[in-house]
Amino acid sequence: MAASKKTLEQRGFHIEVLNLINPLESMSYNLLQLIKDAYKQGDTATAQTLCNTLSYSLYYNPNVKDPFWNNSAMSLCNALILAVIDKCIEEKTEDKICMYTVANMLSELGSKEIVIDKQGNTKNVLDIYFEILPADSVAKMQYATSNFAKGGTTRGGIFSTTMSKLSIFTFEGIAKMTSRNSINLKRIGFGKSIQGKGTPRVRVQIIFPDGSKESIKTDTEGRFELNFKQKVKKGQRIHVMESETKKKMIVEVQTINKDTGETTYKVVEKQDGLQIENIVIFEKPIAVFMIVPDYDSSNHVIASIFIRQLYFVLSKYAGLARGGKCHREVVFLLDEFGNMPPIDDMGNIVTVCLGRNIRFNLIVQALPQLKMKYGDASTTIQDNCGNQIYIQSGNKETAKEISEKLGNQTINSLSRSGKGLSIDKSKTEGIDTKPLLTPTELMRFQEGESAVIRFMKRRDNKFEKIEPFPILNRGKTVMKYRWEYLGDDFDTDQSILDIDIRSLHEYVNPRDLIIDFFPKQEEESFEQPEESNVFVSEPKPVPIPSEEDPEEPQFADIDEDIEIPEEAYASEPVSVYESEPASPFEPLTLENWKHKTAEEFFETHRSIWNIIEKQCMRQWNKSLADIQASTMETFIDELKILVTTGEIDKNIYRLINGKYGEVMDSLLEKEGVKEEV
Structure with missing residues (x-):
């Protein structure tokens, strides 16, 4: 890329770079952009197809003995992607749709269990999230495979397999690069x-x-x-x-x-x-370079997904174009194709791509690489490559297969028989066959020599029918060295370090992409403080009725004999300053509030515990002491789950949440953090 960029730009090309070595020096590429676009247009079928294409590249492995784990991981990944897209579109936070959010959803919800009854039975939080989705949700349907696997070992295996591939999107550089999108894939074939x-x-x-x-x-x-x-x-x-x-x-x-x-x-x-x-x-031709590290294959899958998504877009618009072709010829030059993760439906792609004005140049070191990556489909891929050029290989199986494809030649064989010292000899002449080039001869090719097998070339430049004989480039027809004819145009002394690539994602903070995965209640709204990342995944409390709205909340299903103290509704002063009367607890701050116990947090709101003890103990399935001893992070998570599942009345939740808000507002005021209006 470094040697080509300047020359191609001088020739009128527009250059894009997908840099997986240094993602901050790369174009922005959001793997979920196409899925999001299809979902917004109401085309859920295409969205699901694109999801499957993406997850296929992540998890497909033809050599595994038991494909159940990988297939289940595909379904779970699809469900997570669709759930994130659906939620973000509904909440108008589309800028958070990315693979980092998908990985975070599995990490946060899939690892949490809550107690659901007195017997101590637990339920996974991710299960709860998908259970409350509508019955016709496409994400819920994709989640079925994981939901059916109720065994702890099986469930854990599916989650672990899924997360093993999603983890690359949690790396900061990759998270940033895949959070935005700067490339229009359609423009590569249609300007x-x-x-x-x-x-x-x-x-x-x-x-x-x-x-x-x-x-x-x-x-x-x-x-x-x-x-x-x-x-x-x-x-x-x-x-x-x-x-x-x-x-x-x-x-x-x-x-x-x-x-x-x-x-x-x-x-x-x-x-x-x-x-x-x-x-x-847009008249300029486009050249897209993929810079992939040869020392780390963990993110190679991003390159495979990019190729598959690009082909999908080009094929879609080619089908809508007059003649069924791309307006510009698109050539995929895929070096080290045998080391790339498998591309979904590659066998079918190579059979039809030429008709869409798309060509693939696949470069491999040995043919068994294709067998290892694509299984039985490798034969289809090879057979649909109309021109196969052999340069050199140290693999015997490759040399043998090329020798067989080159075919045989007919030779005259002479044999002589008779006694050793006798002049009476008999000679026999016959016809025999031998390979045009034996495997040994192929493995001994000199520099510049090559053999060309052209299955599809059946007419010459004058459109006369010809027989597609193989070609041996040797002697005067050997390939030239690069420096003999390309040295003046492509300067290999240039380095990628000398090139600056502008990106949209340079200043993205992955923490800003995290969302609260629990559905919002109809009566509640959650906001985020602008400058504080303490509340990245926590909802801002809903204020309780103020003096302008004096109506007291009406509790549903509350025993009339139970009295709720009046002070529970009052706004109580919150002590958060070290200069105030001494407290048996350490001062509460924005940095430590999540790790404080609930009892410490609500120190000045003791009436809250009367409400919880009288109204929530059965649903919480914990003793009051255990609830008070839990951290605030756990307390809030459990409270949200209980109200989401309808086990705690929303008015009680509003009351507790309002007190929580008073404490947080006081902390914000104390530490000078301004809330976003």
Whole structure:
């Protein structure tokens, strides 16, 4: 990449770099971007397919003896991804949709168990989360495999297998890089497009400056997107018209940004109900470099997922394009393909890619590498590579297979028979066959020599039919050394250290991506303090009724004989200053409040314990002393779970949460942390 970047840019290329060695010097690549886009459009089928494609690259291994664990991990990973996307879209926090959040969800919820009855039986918090999802939730359906595995060992094995691959996304550099997205995958194969909105399910005709016409049908929401190849310059006009309604719109191109493709235009003529929302004209070819560490294969899977997602996007839009092809030829040059994690459905990809104007150049050290990665599909992959070029290999199996593919030649064989000292000899001439090149000869190739097997080449440059004989490059036809013809164009003295790559994720803090995975109650809203990361995963308390709203909360299912002290509703002063009357406990601060016991935290709100003792002991299934001795982090988690599952009345929760809020507000005021309004 370092040697090529400058030259390619001079030749008009746009360069993108996926840098897995130093993610901070990389383009931003969110693996969940395509899934999120499909989910937002209501296309859950495509979202599930893309999920499966991603999890396949993470967990598929054709050589495992028992695929149950990997298959279960795929389903669990799919469920986690869909659950995160669904929650973030619903709560309008789409910037938190990333693999780091997915890994955090499994780590936080999957490792926690709560006691659910007096017998001491426990339940996994992740199970509780998926149980409360709607019955038609696609995430809930994907979770079924893990939910059926109730055995502790089995459940633990599935969770462990899943987390083993998700853990790479918790590394800070990878977490940052995969939290944002800066690359438009479609643009690699389609540089020009028009997006607009009109009448649902009608055909829209677009007339370009050269007089050519294209048409496309709007979807059920009236939206349309047309990828085109025609030349459009500044000052030229584009006409858009609906065939049935005759609605018409004319726009004139004003500016075209050659570096980004952004195009501005002015409306010359317009009718209500038809509009153009976006025009992109990007002429530059695109080169994407993947920098993958050879000393650490843990993150190689990201490169495999990128390739699969790119092919998915290109194939999708090629299917919608006239002729069924990408407007630009796309070439995947995959060095060390045999060392990459398997790409989902690679056997099928290589059978149809040429028809979509997509080519794959796969470079391997030995053919058994494919067998190890793809199992039986490796044969399909090899057979659909129309040109196979052998350079050198130390693998006997590879040399033998290449020798067989090269075929045999017919030779005349002479044999002589007779007695040793006799002049009476008989000679026999026959026909025999021998390999064009034996495995031994192939393994002894000199530098620059190569053998080319061309299965698909059946016409010459004059389109005359030919027989595809193999080619041996030897002598005058050997490959040249790089320095003989590329030295002036590609400077190998350049280093990646000399290149600066701008990224969107440089200043992302992964802690800001963490979300509260419990559903919000209809009566409650949770907020986060802007400058404090103490509450990253904790909800801000809902305020209790104030003087402006004097109505006292009405408790449901509360025994009328039980009296709730009036002071439980009053706003009590909170002692958090060291200068105040001495306390038997250490001072409460923003840094230590999570690790304080609940009794220490509610030191000035003793009336809370009267409410808990009278109304919540049966549901909590703990003694009052045990509840008071638990840390505040545990106390809050258990309280949220109990109210989420309906075991504690929401009004009681509001009361306790309000007191919690008074303490936290006092701490914030004391330590000078301003809350976000």
